[in-house]
Amino acid sequence: MTTAAAPTPPTFTASTNAADSGIDASTTTLCLQGAWLSGESLPSMDELRTAADAARGKKLLLRADANLQWDSQAMTRLFLLARYCEEHGGALDTTALPEGMQKLLAVATAVKPQNNPPPHARSALEKLRDSLHGAKTAALELVEFVGAAGIAFTRLLTGRAHTRVRDIFYFIEQCGPQALGIVGLISVLVGMILAYLGSVQLRLFGAEVYVANLVAIGMVREMGALMTAVIMAGRTGAAYAAQLGAMQANEEVDAITTLGLSPMEYLVLPRLLALIVVMPLLCVFANVLGLAGGAIVAAGMEINFTQFIAQARDAVTAGDIFAGLFKSLVFGALIATAGCQAGLRSGRSSAAVGQATTQAVVNAIVYLVVADAALNILYDKLGI
Amino acid sequence: MQYGARLIQHDLNFSIHRGDVFVIMGGSGCGKSTLLKHMIGLERPAAGEILINGENFFTATPERQLAMRRQWGITYQKGGLFSDLTLAENIAVPLQQYTQLSAAEMRDVIDYKLALVGLAGFEGFYPNEISGGMQKRAALARAIALDPELLFFDEPSAGLDPLSSQRLDELIVQIRESMGGTVVIVTHELASIFSIATNSVFLDAETKTQLDYGNPHALLAHSEHDVVRRFLARGSTSAAATTLSVTTPCVMDTTTRNPT
Numbered sequence: 001m002t003t004a005a006a007p008t009p010p011t012f013t014a015s016t017n018a019a020d021s022g023i024d025a026s027t028t029t030l031c032l033q034g035a036w037l038s039g040e041s042l043p044s045m046d047e048l049r050t051a052a053d054a055a056r057g058k059k060l061l062l063r064a065d066a067n068l069q070w071d072s073q074a075m076t077r078l079f080l081l082a083r084y085c086e087e088h089g090g091a092l093d094t095t096a097l098p099e100g101m102q103k104l105l106a107v108a109t110a111v112k113p114q115n116n117p118p119p120h121a122r123s124a125l126e127k128l129r130d131s132l133h134g135a136k137t138a139a140l141e142l143v144e145f146v147g148a149a150g151i152a153f154t155r156l157l158t159g160r161a162h163t164r165v166r167d168i169f170y171f172i173e174q175c176g177p178q179a180l181g182i183v184g185l186i187s188v189l190v191g192m193i194l195a196y197l198g199s200v201q202l203r204l205f206g207a208e209v210y211v212a213n214l215v216a217i218g219m220v221r222e223m224g225a226l227m228t229a230v231i232m233a234g235r236t237g238a239a240y241a242a243q244l245g246a247m248q249a250n251e252e253v254d255a256i257t258t259l260g261l262s263p264m265e266y267l268v269l270p271r272l273l274a275l276i277v278v279m280p281l282l283c284v285f286a287n288v289l290g291l292a293g294g295a296i297v298a299a300g301m302e303i304n305f306t307q308f309i310a311q312a313r314d315a316v317t318a319g320d321i322f323a324g325l326f327k328s329l330v331f332g333a334l335i336a337t338a339g340c341q342a343g344l345r346s347g348r349s350s351a352a353v354g355q356a357t358t359q360a361v362v363n364a365i366v367y368l369v370v371a372d373a374a375l376n377i378l379y380d381k382l383g384i
Numbered sequence: 385m386q387y388g389a390r391l392i393q394h395d396l397n398f399s400i401h402r403g404d405v406f407v408i409m410g411g412s413g414c415g416k417s418t419l420l421k422h423m424i425g426l427e428r429p430a431a432g433e434i435l436i437n438g439e440n441f442f443t444a445t446p447e448r449q450l451a452m453r454r455q456w457g458i459t460y461q462k463g464g465l466f467s468d469l470t471l472a473e474n475i476a477v478p479l480q481q482y483t484q485l486s487a488a489e490m491r492d493v494i495d496y497k498l499a500l501v502g503l504a505g506f507e508g509f510y511p512n513e514i515s516g517g518m519q520k521r522a523a524l525a526r527a528i529a530l531d532p533e534l535l536f537f538d539e540p541s542a543g544l545d546p547l548s549s550q551r552l553d554e555l556i557v558q559i560r561e562s563m564g565g566t567v568v569i570v571t572h573e574l575a576s577i578f579s580i581a582t583n584s585v586f587l588d589a590e591t592k593t594q595l596d597y598g599n600p601h602a603l604l605a606h607s608e609h610d611v612v613r614r615f616l617a618r619g620s621t622s623a624a625a626t627t628l629s630v631t632t633p634c635v636m637d638t639t640t641r642n643p644t
Contacts (some may be wrong), residue, residue, distance in 0.1 A: 022569045023598070038483070038531075045492070052608065062625065064398075071531055072493070072496065072497075072528075072531050072563065073493070073564070075496060076489075076492050076493050076495070076496040078494075079495070079496045079499060080492055080495065083499075084492050099559065099562075100562035101562070103561065103562050104500065104558070104559070104563075107500055107502075107558055107559075108499040108500045108504075109499065111474065111499070111502035111503075111504060111506035112504070113499070113504035114504070114505040114506070115505060116505075117508070117515050118470070118506075118508045118509040118510065118513055120510060120513065134573070331623060340506045347512065348512060349467035349468075349510075349511065349512040350467045350468075351468040352467075352512075
């Protein structure tokens, strides 16, 4: 690569049987001249290909003029010309080029291009087949995951699992105390929303005092558990998937397996247990703050705090509290399952970790809503 | 150089000349990669300065910083390829950022750069669909996309078999010879150090400073520091004292040598 003050435009000339150079008639010479540099308007590939076609059946000799300037823009052209000649059976002689150009051309043409399509390239039909197959394996894997978690849990109860107790407390701290702020905020607001919603309707009957019943039963049976679960799915479920996905990408999960530890016992169980323990506690916290939110709104409607609490206490039965707490326990297990399973299934690239995280949150919310509906039907049948 | 209060290396003083293949060597954890990160402006030295063509990256204006970065090509220890882009798209990123090439011209350049590193035909593959060695080469193709004046390599041969690693070394030398420019390599591969380096600096983990600076062949013969000579001779100068000998029957046929 050389530089000059005033570059001459890049051109090439084709000549057959140059008498002065002593080259025989079976050779066509392409001589490159001027500044073949990035930013200049180089001869197009079409021109070069036409020249190569004209020399069909003869040997094509590439030569460089003494004042030729070149960089990788020129090399790109020559490389494509060399490949074109190769594909169309032309003989290209590069031995008259400067040494640097020769070396680079030799390196670039040393490995033949391979023609396999990339693994991700598939037809629409194949994609459909793969996605159906994927859905089937995902369902089977979920069953397998739940089964394996069950076995791991039994092993833990019998004291044979490789689970570090320290990990369980670590995750309890991560998903419990540190989530109090956001859970508290959302619960107060949900309590206020319920109170407003109810008061508008109840005012029609002059039964505003029953706002307390509505907020209390709404929070304790349903909203406390569900809203906490949705928050935890976004907060903790996603974090689990990202952690385990990154560990998968980093071959840490492989290391755990080859060390003879079970990822299920070592990674999943502490996370699962932590959420199962923490969710009912968070649910109680959410219920209390939800009632407080309702009480604030009720105070604006001249129902004082004592009245509100007395009314709420009469409305809520032990069955309601149990119904809500049991729900939150189930939700905790589902969120951890969705998060851990997506993380362990994750591919090994950073894009795959992102997909796993998305999958974890989407799955968790679907599981939550389905389980909530199922539990409500069950409670109804059991008369709780 | 330091991370927080933890000192990594101090009193480094060396210069790299145009056209050098400069190797930063030293044992594991001595701060080789950290030094490289300082040289390419990712970390700021705690004291002192790094001048590139007489210019300090950290005190330069944002425009100058961009212009300086335009002249650099860097491959990272793990490749640093964008995993959500195909190889062709990976190489297109710097081209789109810094050049006005048309889509067709860009495709031609990408074809050429991938062929240079022996990956012709892999344009549409994602990084996770090719092997580690191929990822390294693809990263090199991206690094040379803009014909940089300065090429930085962080452990180019880590994780490669000796033959691939040798081919990568040859490729680096060939590209440097034909295109000009300067190459800075962080490595502890002795084969690479001796076959391609024209100049080098040795960082020591214990004293936390540069022990020696010069051509590796000269250092092997004449370094006044025993550590440097032993590193370059793979421990053989004081072999009697340090070589492990295996007398129990081997389960696996492995040669045990001192890690260097």
